[in-house]
Amino acid sequence: MPPADIKASTAPVDADTRLAPGRPGHRRMSFALFAAGVAAFALLYSTQALLPAISAGLGVTASAASWTVSGATGALAVCVLPLSALSERFGRRTMMTASLAVAVAVGLLVPFAPNLEWLIALRAVQGAALAGLPASAMAYLAEEVRPQALIATIGLFVAGNSIGGMSGRIVTGWAAQLWGWRAALAAVGLLSLVCAVVFRLLLPRARHFTPGTLNPRALARTVRTHLADPLLGRLYGIGALFMTVFGAVYTVIGYRLVEEPFSLPQGLIGSIFLVYLVGTVSSAAAGRLVGRVGRRGALYLAGATTTAGLLLSLADTLGAVLLGLVLITAGFFAGHAVASSSVSRTAKTGRAQASALYQSAYYLGSSAGGTLGAMAFHAAGWTGTVLLGLLAVAGVAGITLYGTHSARTAERRLLLASAARH
Template sequence: MIRDGSTFTGMPAAESAPVSPTAPSPAVPLRHARGSAGYRRVNLALFLAGCATFALLYTTQTLLPQLSERFALSPAAASMSVSVTTGALAVAVIPVSMLSERVGRTRIMTVSVFAAALLGLLAAFAPDFGTLVALRTLQGVALAGLPATAMAYLAEEVEGASLGAAMGLYVAGNSIGGMGGRLVTGFAADLGGWRTAIVAVSLLALACAVVFRLLVPPSRHFAPSGVTGRELAGTLRSHLGDPALRRLYALGMLFMAAFGTVYNYLGYRLLGRPFNLPESVVGAIFVIYLAGTFSSTAAGRMVGRFGHRATLWAAAAVTAAGALLTLPDHLAFVVPGLIVLTAGFFAGHAAASAAVGLRARHGRAQASALYIAAYYLGSSLGGPVGGVAFHAVGWWGAVVFVLALCTVAVWAAAPLKSTGTAPVAASVRTRAAAKAA
């Protein structure tokens, strides 16, 4: 019996040979299914790649107060070391995804994670803030090769019934990387300053890159295509013309803007009065990212049971509740609030990104690239806007901004009735039955 979602292809025409009626049909291996050895290798490899990506992407987020002091910068100006990286990733992700259609997913992912780690090492020795920003911009371009390509790789290599769980585990790797990067950064910054912290995170990411390359299975369902600029533009117009995909892209942007606002300026709040926490303790608070590890995998199961709209509504509500909990000036409220907010954010991201892979009928790499571009633009644009609110009103301003974003997310998710796994699977079965008839 063939698992749902698998495909068979013959040999290229020039190499094909007559097949006798009694000879077995040459078949391409099935897509990786939950429980198989290949599925476990895919999950671990992409988990580590996600760890490296999030650790590198937000290396300087915990270091913003130190950068403000070292280079005499305002919080909003120091946050440029984060915004330029996410912005460069957002701009580069679509061209790089087009390149992946020609040279392959695994090759792009490998070059991406290795180049980003090496650029991180160079950034640690930047003589001034301008050079640091330039290197962080290049790092964002390098990191662009991983997220959209990884999502397309999963959509191609993992069977449909297992895709939600696999995507959830990949996003869980993002949360672990974000947590581990912040922990390493906080302790290393206390020991040797911001340069030591960047070196430590970059070496950690380089180790993840090596293991990723050793583990990741080669693509078995990828066929190179010479996509032209006109074809790419047509594919992008097609995806942007889909109302459901547009809303999913908006959801990625909204969730990331809320998350980036809280974590960009959390360090300033906790290092200052009335908390006055040391750098290492502020870094240790990022163990809260573990909440995202569990919530992103739980979101995959919730999507399968309740659909994407209900999952996204729940994620937005949880994110808003977490933001409200952080308002009192007491760690007994701030820490639980951050746990709740982080869980809501990663659940929303996992549900929206998985829905994109299921919704797109063609050009999955470009569909995923548009989602990633919107997602990181949320960080690049929403974070600084949240910073203006934080600077003007204090933490209340940042929280009100997050609540507004969550409210818009609920509205954006309202029409997404047809993006759940069950309706998509039903439409696939309907088309298959019509073709057979």
């Protein structure tokens, strides 16, 4: 008989040291990235709920004021890929920390912008700084979390985004009503400072990161490889189109609610963003939804939910508009969680670049949605904004249908090839 200690040593051991629910460090990591998501979205969209007040305070049009949002998201879209390359060299944790630190510092300067031009410039710098966070976070999760827990964990990070977007808008709405839009931006800066400190204190050190070298040619090859991948290309398009809808709706909704027949004060308009809580739930539940209906099924449901919300929001009753926003928000966050997690699972190498390309497409969609949504509102009112959103959702449906058709065609070819061999 072998000794007891030798017998015990042959018991199965879980060799996978990556994080998963119930394992040490997973809860700390989840809270840390949740806090980072709160800070990032609160800062990135800090002016969105304030656009009517900024228009009035600086004497500018809705389209001009919308650049305080589009400038930040556009700069993020442009800078996310080069900063993701730096994360491959210096580490995900380092890049996320630096990004939040710079963005918070600029956020504390934004309230003192003397005019619209300075405000847009500072917001662009802030967006560029934040570019180091999202792709690095996705790559960190893909490396440090077990695959079966990845969608749920990314969903929690996205949920932090929704909480940040919601809290930032609510804080700015009421602060602007009480003390003006500049004080509102200062409040968001302080809130984000607290979240950044929590993030840095809680996030575990990376255990599965291998530093790479800064090789522009290798980076270009990796980017070309990702862009040539049909599935990744479809996911990038889906993320951009979903965000076009979301950016258009939430950039313009404040202007609609401040006008007749609603005539809501700034504080109540900010509180409308409580519907972001729906996004928290839908993004966190995306993993279960995929388990039941598959990824494409989840995208179809997200698109249908968003479409229903857009149509319902055309009504001139506050209850219908609110319900429409709930459906739009639920559909968007579910679709975003499914698409972004699919990118992390699909890319086998260069995950930071794959996530960066998704984030770039996503925030270009946000920038385009904000600007085009404001232009459509100026030209045709809320109906114009809704039509823009419906076109974008139709694009999501078209891409998903094409993906379904391609997958079925590939399956038939495999079956025919298998039959021919036998």
